[in-house]
Amino acid sequence: MTNNRPDILTQQAIEADGAHMWHHLTQHQPLDGKAPLMVVEGKGMRVWDASGREHLDAVSGAVWTVNVGYGRESIAKAVYDQLIKMNYFANSAGNVPGGLFAERLIEKMPGLSRVYYSNSGSEANEKGYKLVRQLAALKNDGKKHKILYRDRDYHGTTITALSSTGQLQRKDQYGPFTPGFVEVPHCMAYRSPNGDDPDFGVQAACEIEKVILREDPDTVGSIILEPITAGGGVIPPPEGYFETVQEICAKYGVLLHIDEVVCGMGRTGKWFGYQHYGVKPDIVTMAKGVASGYAAISVTATTEALFNEFLHAPAEKMNYFRDISTFGGCAGGPAAALENLRIIEEENLLQNVTNMGEYFMGRFAELQDKYPVIGDVRGVGLFMGLELVKDRKSKEPVDESVTAGVVADCMQQGVIIGRTNRSFETFNNTLCFSPALICTKDDADQIVEAVDNALAKVVL
Ligand code: PMP
Secondary structure, three states: OOOOOOOHHHHHHHHHHHHHOOOOOOOOHHHOOOOOOOEEEEEEOEEEEOOOOEEEEOOHHHHHOOOOOEOOHHHHHHHHHHHHHOOEOOOOOOOHHHHHHHHHHHHOOOOOOEEEEEOOHHHHHHHHHHHHHHHHHHHHOOOOOEEEEEOOOOOOOOHHHHHOOOOHHHHOOOOOOOOOEEEEOOOOOOOOOOOOOOOHHHHHHHHHHHHHHHHOHHHEEEEEEOOOEOOOOOEOOOOOHHHHHHHHHHHHOOEEEEEOOOOOOOOOOOOOHHHHOOOOOOEEEEOHHHOOOOOOOEEEEEOHHHHHHHHOOOHHHOOOOOOOOHHHHEOHHHHHHHHHHHHHHHOOHHHHHHHHHHHHHHHHHHHHHHOOOEEEEEEOOOOEEEEEEOOOOOOOEOOHHHHHHHHHHHHHOOEEOEEOOOOOOOOOOEEEEOOOOOOOHHHHHHHHHHHHHHHHHHOO
16 A cells, blocks of 8 residues: 555445444444444555555454465465356356365365365354254264353354354343253363363363263264364363363264364464364364455365265165255355465465464563563464453453453554453453464564553553
8 A cells, every 4th residue: 555545436435334334243333434444455464454554464354364364366366267267056066176175175184084165164063063963863863963062162153153152242142042052161271270280181071071971972962162262262272181072072972073263274383273182073164264265165074984974874864965055166265275275385384383373472471471461371373362360360350441452552553463252251351363374573573562562551
C-alpha cells in the first residue's frame, strides 16, 4: 500500500459493510454503522488496512488459518488453472487435485488411508460423528453411539459441533443440543491441584475411563480431542496423557478422533499435533491450514479399517456413507491444498516452526521474569499462549479488561495478537500467538516487543 486513502471501490465497500454486513462475534453498536477493520491487502506475515496502515499478523488471519502467509501467487495460480479447467463436480465423482492431494496427505499420516472432503472444521467433525453413528448402526443397531468430548475443547459452530464443545459461553442460548454427547474432564496441569504430579497425565486420562465405565463401554463409540487445546487456552497435554488415552480407547473399543483443525498442517512443527504424542488415531479432522485460507476445504481422514467396516457391511443395512457435501466437490480446494503442502515441504517450514517456537518460548520466558502477571507460558511450535493471572499463587485470572487492553495496545502498535474468548469459566485470560509458519526472528522480536510495551502500560 502506498497511499493512505482508500480507492473508490474500497470506500464503497466500507460503507456497504457498515450498512449490510453482520460480522461474527461482533456487537455492532460500538461500530456506529461503520465497518470494523477492513483488510485490503496481505503479503507474508503482514496485512494492510483500508487507510494503508500496516499490521504484523501474529495470529494468521485472527483464527490460526493462513499457515503459509499472505500473497502466495503460486497457490492463486494453482486454483486459477484448476478452475478454468474444471471447477466443480460433486464428490460422487473424482477430480484430479482431489485424488492427488489425498495421496500427498496420507503420506504425512501413517496409519490413515481415506480422505473425505468438506468445507469447514465444524463440518469435518460432524462427518466424523456421522461415521461413528453409522458404524454403530451397521454393527450393533446403534448401541455404541455416544461421543465423548472434553471440557474446554472446541469442535465447531453448528449445533451438533457445539453439542460436542466444552465451552459454556459458546453454547449459551443455543440449546437444546444433540443428544448422545458426553463431557469428560480436561488435562490442564496448570489449573489442576495435582498438576505437578509426574503421573498427572496418566491420572487425567484415567478420568476418561471412569466416564466410559459410568456410561457403559458398549454405548461409547468415540472420543474427540484437540491435540493441543486452542481456543480453550492453548493447552498442550501433560506427559503420558495421549498414550494412556490411546490404551483406554483400545481397551473399550472407542474410536479416537483427533481434531487437528488448528494444529494440522505444520502449526506445531510436525504435520499434525497428535504426531508429537505417538498416538494412532482412527479419525483425524482438519481445516484451517489445509489450504491456508486460499480456498475453503476441510478433511475427515480415517483408517482403512474404518473404511472396510462400511465396505463389507451387509447391503441390506445401507452400507455406504450416506453423507453428502455439495462443496466437497469444489476442485479449487484440493488444488490450493496441494500447493500449500508443497510450499510447507519445499520451504522446510516444519523446521522453521520448531526453531521459531523455541525462540519465542525463550523470549516469552524473559517476559515472564519481568511481569508477575504472566502466570504460565505454554506452547508447541508456533502455537503459544500466555496465561495472565492476578496472583501467581492463587492463579486467579485477570479481568477480561486486562487481556483486552493488551490486545488493543498491540493493535495500536501495529501488531495483531489474539486472546481466548470471554467465558463463564476461567479461560478468558490467555493471550494467543500463532504467526504464519514463515515467521522470522525479526517478526518474533517485533511481536514480543509489542507485548512487552503493552504489558508495561496495562499492568504495571
Ligand atoms: N475445531 C477446532 C479445534 C477449532 O478451533 C475450530 C474453529 N476455530 C473448529 C473446529 C471449527 O472450524 P470452522 O470454524 O471451520 O467450522
